[in-house]
Amino acid sequence: MYEMANPNESNLYLVLGVSSDATPDELKQAFRRLALRFHPDKNPDAADEFKAVNHAYEILGDPQRRRVYDRYGEMGVSMMDGVGGNLFNPDISDMLCTVSLTLTLLTSLVIIFLSFLSVRVDHQVEWEYAVVFIPLFIVDGFLVAFMVQKGLTEYQVDTEELLSEDDQEALAALPLEDREAQRAAWLRRHRRVSFLRSVMSLVYVGLFILFQVFVVLRLDRIVTWPIAVVFLPWFIMEAFHVVLASFECIHILITEQADFDVSPWWAWCQLYALVIYDTFWWMALRILQAILLALRIDETITCHWAVVFIPVYCVGLHYLVALARLRWRIRSFRQQVTGKTDLHAVFYLGLTAFIVMGTLAYAFIGLLVRRLEVPGSVRVAILLVPVFIVVSFVFLGVCCCMPCVACSMRADFSVPRSSATMAVVPSGRRITLPNTALESSSSHSQSIPPSSQTSLAP
Known part of the structure; x- marks a missing residue:
C-alpha cells in the first residue's frame, strides 16, 4: 500500500512517490493517482496531502521549474517570479557564467599583453616581440573559434526559424509539393548567404591577424618593409x-x-x-x-607628432558638436515636456561620457606624443594608465549589465484561452480548474496577475 510522504518534506519527488530521474509521463501518472486519492471530495481529511501533491506537480511538471528545483531547491523556484528570477534559470545562469569567464579571460589576456608591451618598450626585458604578442594571438584564437562556431550555427539553422509568420502563412497556402520545394529553396539560399558571410568574416579576421603578424615581423627586424606594406x-x-x-x-x-x-x-x-x-x-x-x-x-x-594625431582631435570635435546640437535642440523644444525631459537625460549622459572618455583618451594621446617626440621621457607603464582604466571600466560595466539584462528578460506566457474546456494558464501550471470554478472566480482572477494565479484539478 502506498504511503503518503510528509507534506512538509522538502523533497518534492518523495511527495509524488517517484525517483528524481522520473520521466514526465511518470510524474503525470503519479500526480493523477494521488490527486484522485486525496481529492477533498473523496477524502475530506486529506486536504494538506492534496495541496502538497498539487504543489509538487506544479513545480516538477514544468521542465524549466524542475531544472531550477533540481539545482536550487524550492527557494530558487519561489524566487523565479521575483526580481532577478531569470538568474535562477539554468540556461541563463550557464550562459552568464560562460560569458563572464570568457570575458574575464580575454580581459586578462589584453592586460597581460599591455604589460608585456610596456616592459619590452621600456627595455626592462629584451624579449622578442613575437613573445610579447602571444596573449594577443590567444585572443585572436578565441575570435576565430567564435566566428567558426557562429558560422556553423547559422548554416545548420532549421528552415522554420528563418521564416516570418507571413512567410509561414504563405507556405501553408501552397500545395504540399510546392511548399516543400519553396522551403528547400529558402534553405539553400540561406545557407549560401550564411556561407558567404562566414567566409567574409573569417577573411576579415584573417586580415586583422595578418596585420599583427606584419607588425611583429617589422618590430623584430625580420623584415625591413616600409610601414605602408605593414599597414x-x-x-x-x-x-x-x-x-x-x-x-x-x-x-x-x-x-x-x-x-x-x-x-x-x-x-x-x-x-x-x-x-x-x-x-x-x-x-x-x-x-x-x-x-x-x-x-x-x-x-x-x-612634422610634429601632435599634428599626426589631428584625426583623433576631429573625433572629439565631432562629438562635441553633436552635444552642442542636442543642447540647442533642447532649448528650442518648449512644448513637449516629456520629450524634453528625455533629451535632458540623453544630453547629460552623453556629456558625462564625453568628459570621462575624452579626458582619458586625450591624456593618453598627450603622453604618447610626448613619448614619441622625446624618447624615454614618459614610461610606457605610465603612458598606458588611461588604457588600463578604460579596459577596467568596460569590463566592470559589462559584468554589471549582464545580470541586469538577464533580469529584464521575461518569459512570454501569452497562451490563447479556450472557453469551451478549460483555462490555459502559464506553461508552468499543469493543473487546471473546471469551467464551473472558473465562472465563479472570474471576477477575482481579473485582479490577480497571471503569474500569481494557481489552479487545481479534480
Missing part, C-alpha cells in the same frame, strides 16, 4: 568597410527619396551631404590616421 592588411580591411558603407549609403538615400518628397534642390543636397557624412566620417578619419602614422613612422613627413 596593407589594415587598408584592405578599410576597403571592406568602404564597400559595405557605400551599399548602406545608397540604400538609405533610395529609402529617403521614396519616403519623402523634398522639392527644393538645396534640400536634396543637404540630405545627401548629411547621409554621406554620417556614413563615412568615422571611416575617413580612421583611414587618414593610418596614412599619417605610416608616413610619419617612415619619416616621409617630419
Whole structure:
C-alpha cells in the first residue's frame, strides 16, 4: 500500500512517490493517482496531502521549474517570479557564467599583453616581440573559434526559424509539393548567404591577424618593409568597410527619396551631404590616421607628432558638436515636456561620457606624443594608465549589465484561452480548474496577475 510522504518534506519527488530521474509521463501518472486519492471530495481529511501533491506537480511538471528545483531547491523556484528570477534559470545562469569567464579571460589576456608591451618598450626585458604578442594571438584564437562556431550555427539553422509568420502563412497556402520545394529553396539560399558571410568574416579576421603578424615581423627586424606594406592588411580591411558603407549609403538615400518628397534642390543636397557624412566620417578619419602614422613612422613627413594625431582631435570635435546640437535642440523644444525631459537625460549622459572618455583618451594621446617626440621621457607603464582604466571600466560595466539584462528578460506566457474546456494558464501550471470554478472566480482572477494565479484539478 502506498504511503503518503510528509507534506512538509522538502523533497518534492518523495511527495509524488517517484525517483528524481522520473520521466514526465511518470510524474503525470503519479500526480493523477494521488490527486484522485486525496481529492477533498473523496477524502475530506486529506486536504494538506492534496495541496502538497498539487504543489509538487506544479513545480516538477514544468521542465524549466524542475531544472531550477533540481539545482536550487524550492527557494530558487519561489524566487523565479521575483526580481532577478531569470538568474535562477539554468540556461541563463550557464550562459552568464560562460560569458563572464570568457570575458574575464580575454580581459586578462589584453592586460597581460599591455604589460608585456610596456616592459619590452621600456627595455626592462629584451624579449622578442613575437613573445610579447602571444596573449594577443590567444585572443585572436578565441575570435576565430567564435566566428567558426557562429558560422556553423547559422548554416545548420532549421528552415522554420528563418521564416516570418507571413512567410509561414504563405507556405501553408501552397500545395504540399510546392511548399516543400519553396522551403528547400529558402534553405539553400540561406545557407549560401550564411556561407558567404562566414567566409567574409573569417577573411576579415584573417586580415586583422595578418596585420599583427606584419607588425611583429617589422618590430623584430625580420623584415625591413616600409610601414605602408605593414599597414596593407589594415587598408584592405578599410576597403571592406568602404564597400559595405557605400551599399548602406545608397540604400538609405533610395529609402529617403521614396519616403519623402523634398522639392527644393538645396534640400536634396543637404540630405545627401548629411547621409554621406554620417556614413563615412568615422571611416575617413580612421583611414587618414593610418596614412599619417605610416608616413610619419617612415619619416616621409617630419612634422610634429601632435599634428599626426589631428584625426583623433576631429573625433572629439565631432562629438562635441553633436552635444552642442542636442543642447540647442533642447532649448528650442518648449512644448513637449516629456520629450524634453528625455533629451535632458540623453544630453547629460552623453556629456558625462564625453568628459570621462575624452579626458582619458586625450591624456593618453598627450603622453604618447610626448613619448614619441622625446624618447624615454614618459614610461610606457605610465603612458598606458588611461588604457588600463578604460579596459577596467568596460569590463566592470559589462559584468554589471549582464545580470541586469538577464533580469529584464521575461518569459512570454501569452497562451490563447479556450472557453469551451478549460483555462490555459502559464506553461508552468499543469493543473487546471473546471469551467464551473472558473465562472465563479472570474471576477477575482481579473485582479490577480497571471503569474500569481494557481489552479487545481479534480
